[in-house]
Amino acid sequence: MEKTRPFLFISCLLLALLFFSCDDSEKPDLPTSAIIHYSVADKKVAFTALTTNADSYSWDFGDGQTSTDPNPVHEYETGGYYKATLTVSGGTGSVSDEADLAVALTPYVLLTGGPTAESGKTWKLSAAHSDKDIFANADADFSIVNGPLQQGIFDLALGMGEVYTDEFTFHFDGTYEHDVKDDGAAFGGLVYQLILNGGADIVNDNGKDFGLCTAKYTPESGATFTYVEQEDFTVSSVHGPGGSLTFSGVSTLDFSGTEFVGFRDFQRKVMVQEITDSSMRIVMFMAGGFEDPAIIGINTHALILTFEVVG
Known part of the structure; x- marks a missing residue:
């Protein structure tokens, strides 16, 4: 029985090395995704990008202004209806999400x-x-x-x-x-x-x-x-x-x-x-x-x- 211990130890070691030495590039990436979350206070809107596998962020606030911050805060000059768009790029490509905003709706x-x-x-x-x-x-x-x-x-x-x-x-x-x-x-x-x-x-x-x-x-x-x-x-x-x-x-x-x-x-x-x-x-x-x-x-x-x- 004593002679089997080195063999078991070596087998376990080889299995462990094989498992941890796998090339990360061979693992499937999570799909790149993006969802806009936001909160509105008068003309100011706080945006949050809820994403997976995203490396870059591109915001279009619908009023001609843009941002590359992941979670920007944007203040609109005039109240109104705006369509905000977020485009993110990552390991599986680019995806976008849109949000229709009602900002400071005066009469x-x-x-x-x-x-x-x-x-x-x-x-x-x-x-x-x-x-x-x-x-x-x-x-x-x-x-x-x-x-x-x-x-x-x-x-x-x-x-x-x-x-x-x-x-x-x-x-x-x-x-x-x-x-x-x-x-x-x-x-x-x-x-x-x-x-x-x-x-x-x-x-x-x-x-x-x-x-x-x-x-x-x-x-x-x-x-x-x-x-x-x-x-x-x-x-x-x-x-x-x-x-x-x-x-x-x-x-x-x-x-x-x-x-x-x-x-x-x-x-x-x-x-x-x-x-x-x-x-x-x-x-x-x-x-x-x-x-x-x-x-x-x-x-x-x-x-x-x-x-x-x-x-």
Whole structure:
């Protein structure tokens, strides 16, 4: 039995040397992989590259800025929507991962889509109508005349379904586009059209009992808009002392030339009551006092309607 011990020892030693002397290059590499992890604080984003078998890192933050750090922190100049891309290279090649970021989404970014929305952001009147969509008096409380409005009411009740098709596009640089579609007509106030040109451009007056119509309108070339997040906004109103009312601390949209959003009337500047990534609710004023020449052009009513993103 004593003679077998050297043989066993030598056998074990040879096996151990054989095992530990294997060429590492012959071992299969783990696949190179990359996953983006991130956290957002206002305009600053901390990125972490969760990788295997990665030797180099290339970040594209979607705003023209890049980095080769494994775990960079990047601050965006402007809030908006960005696509961050990480590309890593390693033993089994190169792989990439992408992350869609929503950074510091101000109301203006929600309205326009931000600096990366090359075609701007397009809205149209929603036929679904929220439970806050109403036809109201132009008083301080927007007391309800009719509402909440039923789904598709302008189409089903008034035969004016075309008002749901017009599109309004807001660009981050302040430019504005308006598409009146095939009928070439826009939703607006009947009294306004009668005063404008005796109603010569009216296309559809099925809503005349409510002071509504559609009429021919040519969108303004090179139009612009102005968005103010908070201001005191004064409008004419038959319900206000001295013929006007002031709404304090509200968001507003105003337009160049003859342009408007949603509803064409004497008062083209409107209030934005609420805005999200996919919808916004706007207060548009209407002067409906044709029967009383003393108040023509002074707001009597308001349409509070929801708009939705196109596409």
